[in-house]
Amino acid sequence: MKQNEQPPKWAIKMLRFICHPDFLEEIEGDLLEKFESDCRDENPSVAKRKLGKEVFQLIRLNIVFNVGAYTPDIKKWVLLLAIALLFIAISFIPFLSGHYSKLAIGASALAQMAGFFGLALIPVGLVWLIIELRKSNYRNLKINRWQNGYYLSLLAGIPVLCFLSLLLILAFPEMNGIEWSIACVVFAAMIVFLSIRIYRLKNGVLNNFNTAPLYLILIPLVAFCTKNFLIEKVADTSRSKAIVQSGQIIRALDKYYLENGAYPGSLDVLKGKYLLAVPCPGIIGIGPYEYEKTGETYRLSFVQWLHWGATKEIVIYTQSGHSFIKGHFASFDTHYPGWRYYWND
Numbered sequence: 001m002k003q004n005e006q007p008p009k010w011a012i013k014m015l016r017f018i019c020h021p022d023f024l025e026e027i028e029g030d031l032l033e034k035f036e037s038d039c040r041d042e043n044p045s046v047a048k049r050k051l052g053k054e055v056f057q058l059i060r061l062n063i064v065f066n067v068g069a070y071t072p073d074i075k076k077w078v079l080l081l082a083i084a085l086l087f088i089a090i091s092f093i094p095f096l097s098g099h100y101s102k103l104a105i106g107a108s109a110l111a112q113m114a115g116f117f118g119l120a121l122i123p124v125g126l127v128w129l130i131i132e133l134r135k136s137n138y139r140n141l142k143i144n145r146w147q148n149g150y151y152l153s154l155l156a157g158i159p160v161l162c163f164l165s166l167l168l169i170l171a172f173p174e175m176n177g178i179e180w181s182i183a184c185v186v187f188a189a190m191i192v193f194l195s196i197r198i199y200r201l202k203n204g205v206l207n208n209f210n211t212a213p214l215y216l217i218l219i220p221l222v223a224f225c226t227k228n229f230l231i232e233k234v235a236d237t238s239r240s241k242a243i244v245q246s247g248q249i250i251r252a253l254d255k256y257y258l259e260n261g262a263y264p265g266s267l268d269v270l271k272g273k274y275l276l277a278v279p280c281p282g283i284i285g286i287g288p289y290e291y292e293k294t295g296e297t298y299r300l301s302f303v304q305w306l307h308w309g310a311t312k313e314i315v316i317y318t319q320s321g322h323s324f325i326k327g328h329f330a331s332f333d334t335h336y337p338g339w340r341y342y343w344n345d
Contacts, residue, residue: 080218088222098283131147290303312344313343
């Protein structure tokens with residue numbers, strides 16, 4: 001073959017870069033054979049342009065990644081879907097009916113934070129996924145620790161564990177003994193699970209498709225979408241339920257006022273004659289109602305934890321419907337007379 005009939009080096013290098021190893025030998029042989037034929041039938045410059053065009057046309061998922069060779073067990077896909085749904089469920093726990101729990105609020109905050117801080121893991125997951133898809137489909141072939149995902153798992157796992165440890169320490173003063181014990185058990189289980197998985201990668205061989213990078217991509221995206229598009233909608237429902245639940249307190253206060261000409265100094269005064277017991281909001285993420293007498297009227301309120309970005313939402317009832325709240329950065333009307341809610345840093 002003459003010097004001017006040599007295939008362009010850039011095209012061959014590009015072909016070897018984009019083409020999956022399973023197809024490279026056959027495709028490269030066919031393209032070079034066609035190139036030689038084009039050089040005989042036409043001039044070399046035309047043949048080079050055709051070769052370059054054909055190489056660009058090979059940039060397809062199946063050629064680059066050999067997608068069809070990687071079919072993870074259906075159980076792995078079900079597990080991935082289940083964990084994504086679990087993150088959504090954990091994010092929603094504080095807005096469900098039940099007894100107030102700081103542990104539930106902490107778990108929801110953690111799940112929602114995965115939608116912000118976890119975005120930094122997506123590039124790692126994408127690189128890891130590309131490596132997984134680019135692996136040759138030969139079993140029991142020794143590969144380096146970048147190819148088997150060991151170093152990438154450390155790059156993702158160590159910051160996550162350090163971040164979780166910091167959160168656990170910061171949350172300690174806010175939790176009671178049982179909640180702290182549960183949090184420690186869950187955290188320890190996560191450490192053991194991740195350590196085992198990372199250790200297996202350390203001495204692993206080129207084998208089945210590893211779904212770990214899919215978790216690094218999917219979980220942060222699910223958490224991000226949940227926090228930014230769903231949380232406020234479910235918070236509207238839980239806020240409304242807590243407001244409706246407070247109706248019996250307001251009626252008792254009005255009855256007390258009619259009989260005594262003034263509002264009581266505390267809700268405890270209502271127990272017995274006006275209320276059997278002071279009701280609770282009945283929402284996991286909402287603490288007890290707070291009552292404050294203000295001159296000749298009063299203020300009834302509750303705090304709903306919303307998400308980690310807007311630390312808390314203070315929902316207040318006054319007969320005027322307006323109240324001064326220090327430090328709030330936004331306030332909103334509700335559909336209920338006298339009620340308004342404020343977002344505080």
